Amino acid sequence: MTTLTRDPARTAPAGSFRDTWIPRLGGPVWLAWRQHRAALWTLVAVTLVGVAVMVHLRGQMMDLLAAQDPTSRRAGGLPPEFEAYIDRLLSIGSYLGYIPVLAGVLLGAPLIAGDLETGTAKLVTSQSVSRMRWLTVKLAVPAAVLALSTGVLSAVLTWWWNPVKGFSEGLIWTAFFSVTGVVPVAYALLTFTVGVAVGLVLRRTLVSMVVTLGIVVALGFVWSELWRSLGNVMSINTDKGVGPGLVPPELPDQAEQQGQGTYFLTSSGDRLDWTTCLDQMENDKAHTACLESKHVIGWSLDYLDVSQMQTMQWLGAGAMFALTAAVAAFVIVWGRKRLL
Structure with a gap:
């Protein structure tokens, strides 16, 4: 009997281009990637474009600063052109702030809800794959790509901002607290797992996306109100x-x-x-x-x-990672008992 977990790469002739260059993803890993390849490749593409844009803009900004007298920088005599780079830096930072929302609503909520709605979950688990393994892989594959992409974007934005922080009131560290360092990765993983949990419970894609949006907005409000309490006044x-x-x-x-x-x-x-x-x-x-x-x-x-910025970021990220682990454990336990 043909199963959904067979690795198609194994059917390629030995020594062929496909056999040589395509990673051998097998079983549920290959299935999870194939099911969500459009969203995952889109995430990878957005990451690459975002990195290229930020590297280019940072290069231009550093060239402008290199041509400026260091004493005039301290006196606040930066050229008017520098304001354009400040605006671009703030704009891209604000765009990265939407990653947790998109991770929860567009990636997390439909992840399992779509399979339950279409009957794919029942078909997969009727094969030789246990519910535990299927749920774990469904969570792990998108989470790994999401964490890698978010981490890369956050690292490049931090690299862009570091040389100019303090040059302007708009570049104060509190404006970049939630979009630099480890916080974006932890935040995106939390909203992603929350979306998965909502989809698993509600079992309807559109309803799950709407409910997840509400929860993510609420989480964002709570975070914006509480993160300053992580520091020592x-x-x-x-x-x-x-x-x-x-x-x-x-x-x-x-x-x-x-x-x-x-x-x-x-x-x-x-x-x-x-x-x-x-x-x-x-x-x-x-x-x-x-x-x-x-x-x-x-x-x-x-x-x-x-x-105190880095300490506060790690404290906040640690709390988010703990919540993420708790929600992921709920997904595994609930899914093993009430998946179908």
Whole structure:
């Protein structure tokens, strides 16, 4: 009996081009690749195009910077043409931010739901392939391609951004936190497995894609609200007063201010809201007297420093990898019992 898991490459004549150059994918691995080859090849092609575009734009940007006097860079005297490269860098970074959405909705949700809807899952598991092996391979093959592609794009974007971070307020590290380093890989794998789990439970492709989109959007909102809590908030305090002629302290380079803004610091170490004595701002003497009555001695600012970026990324990615493993385990357990 002919099965769906036979390796077609083995039928090629010995020494032929196909026998020489085509990798010998066999069994469920070959089937998983063949079933989803359009999506996977598209992902590979997009990765190659994205890498080529970023390498080209980075080369042009570095040529422009090389022709610029280093002292003028520090003084903020970059040429107007540099703004175009900033916009392109930010735009491509924002495009990479959509990878998790596409991974969950277009790759994860239809992965098993489509096979359940068309009856392919029942046909495959009626052969000599166990449900456990089939589910594992179905998850592993697209996940490997997705992780590799996302990792390559993230690495090239990081390589492009590193030489110019700090040259502009738009290039601050918080704008690139979720699209550089290990975070995009972990995020894409999480949304992919969530999409697979939704498709396995709902068993309908279109419904699964819609539900997955909602879940992925919710995950994105939660991530955007929580990722800053992965860092250790640092503070700058002054004790020279806050009267006329004195200004709040400046943040370190590439630091992002946290909280509501600048606080007033009292002699006891407490912090007061910046709106304290706001109604007397028009009169310097009255305003100063009001602050002195509350024992204000200076300012206090909270911020996150760029030095924490990689640690925060690995903490966030670790949590995502753990969730991904949990969802993948659910897919395996649920699929073994209730696949058909």
